[in-house]
Amino acid sequence: MAPKVLVSDALSETAVQIFRDRGVEVDYLPDLGKDKEKLAEVIGNYDGLAIRSATKATEKLLERATRLKVIGRAGIGVDNVDIPAASKRGVIVMNTPFGNSVTTAEHAIAMMFAVARQLPEASVSTHAGKWEKNRFMGVELFNKTLGVIGAGNIGGIVIDRALGLHMKVLAYDPFLSEERAAEIGAKKVELDELLAKSDFITLHVPLTDKTRNILSAEAIAGTKPGVRIINCARGGLVDEAALAEALKSGQVAGAAFDVFATEPATESPLFGLSNVVVTPHLGASTTEAQENVALQVAEQMADYLLTGAVANALNMPSVTAEEAAVMGPWIKLAGHLGGFVGQMTDEPIKAINILYDGVAAGMNLQALNAAVIAGVMKAANPDVNMVSAPVIAKERGIQIATTTQDKSGVYDGYIKVTMVTGDRERSIGGTVFSDGKPRFVQIRGINVDAEIGAHMMYTRNKDLPGVIGTLGMTLGRLGVNMANFTLGRAAAGGDAIAITYLDEPLPEEVRQALLETGKFEQVRPLAFEV
Template sequence: MAPKVLVSDQLSETAVQIFRDRGIDVTFEPNLGKDKERLLEVIGQYDGLAIRSATKATEKVLAAATNLKVIGRAGIGVDNVDIPAASKKGVIVMNTPFGNSVTTAEHAISLMMAVARQIPAASASTHAGKWEKNAFMGVELFNKTLGVIGAGNIGGIVCDRALGLRMKVVAFDPFLSEERAKKLGVTKVDLDELLARADFITLHVPLTDKTRNILSAENIAKTKKGVRIINCARGGLVDEAALAEAIKSGHVAGAGFDVFAEEPATNSPLFNLPNVVVTPHLGAATTEAQENVALQVAEQMSDYLLTGAVQNALNMPSVTAEEAAQMGPWLKLAGHLGAFAGQLTEDPVKAINILYDGSVADMNLDALNCGVIAGIMKATNPDVNMVSAPVLARERGVQIATTTQAKSGAFDAYIKITVVTEGRERSIAGTVFSDGKPRFIQIKGITIDAEVGAHMLYTTNKDTPGMIGTLGQTLGSNGVNIANFTLGRSRTGEDAIALLYLDEQPPVHVLDKLRATGLFQQVRPLQFDMV
């Protein structure tokens, strides 16, 4: 019997026809996603659900989806899909991470041009019957310096377009290598240098704890007087109130915003300011982009339902059914090792070296590599998955090296990863015990035996008496419970580490208290996805 797919949002007829041409029994009801009760009634009939943003694949919907095998989101954002609930139900969630790239990059360039020449204000004035030829003095883009914050897929396209306009381009991106920067034709700089040099600044990073308000009041004050700021990435990257004040004071000459901290945006501090161009999140709103993501999701879902091939899945690696049972725990370990290294690495990653020892060396190493790379890159880009992570790593010039060897130690098998940056190497190793649980077994060459938990705390120090007491007392007196406590040291009196498994994420003020003791070289909270 042919697989059944429900298209419950607006997808193009061409995309729907792809399902039909591939032999899929497709139901096209583009307004069904807005009717929650009816969706609950019918979802149990279908093997696949193709959506945009109107349909909400909630835990309740997934509970009713007794036959559902795959959800395909035409676009990158999956805020409308309960991914943990889908994972528990064994439902694959796919997206189309690169279908909107050119469109979003072009929108950023369009806003930059509009701000540079005050086009919206000049158009409104002319429509009003005025002829204020001298009122709208603009600036050229030629020979100006564009600062690109985030030189990934979309940011890289913006760099290319800006160079075509004969602009000078400087870029800040934690994962941008010198080799990748050279290939793009841009100059890699740190954030402070970008702020000081740029005539225009455009943002192309995801919203994370590290990037939230990356253009804060403090950083806006570091910019060149007369700078113009463009944001087509995510709301919350720029302190809108601080930017509004900088525009009013004349420090910032203009801004172009497609995204806002609160959306729909009805009362932003940026509204009604001179030379501020605003649009209602139109970055992906072109005919071509909407068609591209629709066609892509139809192909991906058809491939999976008919052949089992998995592309652009956010909650499943590209492995066969036979491999899944054996590889599951090792895939989790690969992700945890990557996440550990990624959360501790702040400098651009030049290389990732992965060693597979013993029986794990005979598994699907491509999938395991993807797990490691995704774990590392999720620290700065939570939208990364095991399919897109290697692509993004290649774009940034990160070298991936894989080595295998026969069983060489006390464990039947283990994985060791080494992350190489400009100034250092960081290594961590782990294994899977007979109970199927991943364990960390070595950090910085120091032997340990640590269970992996959702919330952990990593500290380094010199091996001196009293360190355990300081950790326990500081956490305990502030209501942070320790579920497990693992110690290791290189030798007496030298380097020592502690890895604590906590019941909850430690508050910032508790971490500050530990750092204030002066006893620790590093105090780093870590989080791991245990789904």
């Protein structure tokens, strides 16, 4: 029997025809996604669900989706899909992460022109029958310095377009190497230098704990007087209230925003300011972009339903069904190893070297590599997956090296990940025990045996008496409970490390309290998807 797909949001007829041409039965009901009750009544009849943003794939809906194998989102955002619930039910969730890139980059460039030449205000004035030629004095983009925060896929396209306008480009991106920066024509700088030297600043990073309010009141105060700021990435990257004050004072000459901290944005400190251009999250709103993502999602879903091939999946590795049964725990281990080194550094990454030993060396190394890279990249961008992470790493010039060897130690299989930054290397090794649970077994060359939990803490210290007692007493005094604890040392009196499995995320005040004891050289919170 041919697989059957429901398209419950508006997709192009061309995309719908792709399903039919490939032999997939399809029902095109573009308004059904808005009717939750009716959708729930019929969802049990389908193997695939193709959506945009109107359909909400909730846990309740998924409970009724007894045949469903795949959800395809035409676009990048999957806020309307309960991914954990889908994963529990074995439903693959796919998106199309790169279909909107050119459109979003072009919108950022358009917004830069608009704020430089005051185009919206000038248009309103002229429509009103005024001829205020002297009122709207703009600035050229030619020979100006553009600061790009985030030089990934979209940021890279913006850089390319800016160079075509003969702008000078500074780029701040922790994952951008010097070599990659030179290749794309940008000068790699730290954030403070970018802020101080840029005539225009455009943001192209995801919203994470590290990037939230990356342009804070303090950061805005450090910008070049008269700067113009463009945000077509995510709301929350800029402190809107602080920016409004800087616009009023003249520290910032203008701003152009397509995204806001709260959306739909019916009010904002930026609204009503004459030197601000605003649009209602139009970054992906072009005919071409909407067509591209629709065609991509149709191809991906058809491929999976007909051949089992998986592309751009957010909740499963790109491996065959046969491999998945054996590789599942090893893929999880690979992701945890990458996650560890990714969370342990704030420096630009030059290379990721991966060693596979024993049984691990005979597995699907492409999938394992992707899991490692995704683990590393998630520290800065939680939206990456095993498909997109290698692409992003390549774009940023990160070298990936893989080595295999026959069983060389006490473990049947072993994976070691070494991350190379500007002036140091960080390494961690792990294995999968017979119970199927991944473990960390070596960190910085020091042997350990660490169970992996959702909330963990890494500490480094000199091997001296009293350290363990200080750690336990400090955590106990501040109400943090340990689920598990493992430690190791290089040699008596030398470097020592500990991995503590906690019941909750490590509070910042507890981390500071441990450092203030003087016993620890490093205290780092870690989080893993277990």
